[in-house]
Amino acid sequence: MVKEVFETRMSSKGQIIIVQEIRENLGLKEKQKFIERTEHGKIILDPVQDISKLGGILKKMGKGKKIAELVAETKEGWD
Amino acid sequence: MLKQKKAGIKLFVVDTYALFEWLVYNNQKYKKYFEQIDNEGAYITELVLMEFYHKIFHEEGKEKAEEIFHTITTKIETIKLNAERIKKTGEKRSQMLKERKKLSYADCLNLVIAEENKAKVLTGDKEFKNLKNTEFVE
Numbered sequence: 192m193v194k195e196v197f198e199t200r201m202s203s204k205g206q207i208i209i210v211q212e213i214r215e216n217l218g219l220k221e222k223q224k225f226i227e228r229t230e231h232g233k234i235i236l237d238p239v240q241d242i243s244k245l246g247g248i249l250k251k252m253g254k255g256k257k258i259a260e261l262v263a264e265t266k267e268g269w270d
Numbered sequence: 271m272l273k274q275k276k277a278g279i280k281l282f283v284v285d286t287y288a289l290f291e292w293l294v295y296n297n298q299k300y301k302k303y304f305e306q307i308d309n310e311g312a313y314i315t316e317l318v319l320m321e322f323y324h325k326i327f328h329e330e331g332k333e334k335a336e337e338i339f340h341t342i343t344t345k346i347e348t349i350k351l352n353a354e355r356i357k358k359t360g361e362k363r364s365q366m367l368k369e370r371k372k373l374s375y376a377d378c379l380n381l382v383i384a385e386e387n388k389a390k391v392l393t394g395d396k397e398f399k400n401l402k403n404t405e406f407v408e
Contacts, residue, residue: 250295265325
């Protein structure tokens with residue numbers, strides 16, 4: 192069974208280790224960037240995705256359409 | 271051709287066309303540009319963000335639109351409108367119409383932001399072909 196709650200502690204330099212189980216579950220690798228913010232007293236670490244790894248992620252939107260058509264549909268509100 | 275700029279200086283203003291080419295059509299000609307953008311950042315205007323968000327929301331729903339919006343705005347600096355940019359964009363559109371170029375307000379703002387930041391509009395939109403401050407991807 193996967194443990195859902197983990198305890199970690201902050202070093203004197205403010206560093207916190209993300210436990211291996213979470214790293215593996217989320218597929219986090221070395222040099223992964225995060226957006227760090229607080230929300231209701233909690234620290235939120237939001238992994239930043241590389242745009243260069245998202246090629247084709249919206250491919251459904253282009254099904255049966257050429258790019259000129261898609262762009263024209265998107266910009267029609269400006270004309 | 272890809273160029274390197276000094277650290278902290280962004281090279282591109284990202285157009286809706288370039289986002290579609292990469293995120294929808296997986297056009298590999300854009301991969302190197304988005305790798306550079308991941309490392310060095312870029313600019314995107316509020317108008318491009320608005321039309322891009324709208325299109326994803328309309329076609330794919332709120333969850334996907336929110337996810338892509340978040341990714342783009344954490345990697346790419348959002349440029350807000352101000353009085354100077356509004357006036358320059360209006361003037362740019364007038365200039366383009368006189369040159370028989372059919373550019374939208376969002377397109378003209380992209381050119382204004384590129385000039386302001388000594389950057390280039392990243393696009394393959396034929397209306398931008400041979401325009402200054404444009405990285406035209408064939």
